[in-house]
Amino acid sequence: MARSTADTGGHPWRERARPLRLERRIEFDGYEPLREYLDQVAALSEATQIFPNLSFGRTYVNLTLFAEEGAEQVGEALHAFARQADALLDTAEGS
Template sequence: MSEANIANKDTVLVGKVLEPTMNKRFDFNSYPETRKFLDELAELSKREDYYPNINFGKTYANVSIDGEGLAVLNERNSSFIVEMHALVSTTVAK
């Protein structure tokens, strides 16, 4: 890639406002705990009609909500984030 092309790409990024995001990693002791959390999060998403970005592995789940999603949830006066955090206490074996 030429320097001119790189400069053009950088110029496009200059002035772009990055929206705030909420990124949260949830760690679990086992895959069944992770799966239970993901299933309960899917139910919450369906109920709230909001679907965050999720990636997961055997014992973790990363949930990202971008600025637009935060604005939507605030506008709805949604308790999605609070309920999502509460799912962990019902998921993790004591």
Template sequence: MTSTTSNPLWSRRERPLRLECRLEFPDYPATRDFLDRAAALSERTGVHPDISFGRTYVNLTLPADEGATELGESLCRFANDIEALYR
């Protein structure tokens, strides 16, 4: 796993294995802009997180493949790319 495990933005969860994060934004336009950029990233990478959002937040879950005991490289890379979009 890459640096996502040591970054406080993402939390590793077990049963089922996944990464989760909650991102906060100052207003809806900032939230919407992030969602648009995250959607473009998903299309480019083929990684499609579970997303829920409100006016000023986005929750993301990146589930590992069923039965996996480690997070895949593509999920870790996607998590790092999301961090870059958020910063």
């Protein structure tokens, strides 16, 4: 059960309870990079069949990954999605 970063699953998302979920808020410099990121997350969703709840305005995105109902832990698939969504962000910001 041990993870290298046990509380977070190796990503900067926050785990919250009732209902159990992972959340992350991301700020963007403008609408264009935000749209690009949303497109990348959407492609990731289609590939993984994991669909976060997303809310966004002009310069921010909130992502929420809900655990399965009744689950006592956020599953590894959701943690993996979180890490992949973060990696997309690095690509968008870093190049």
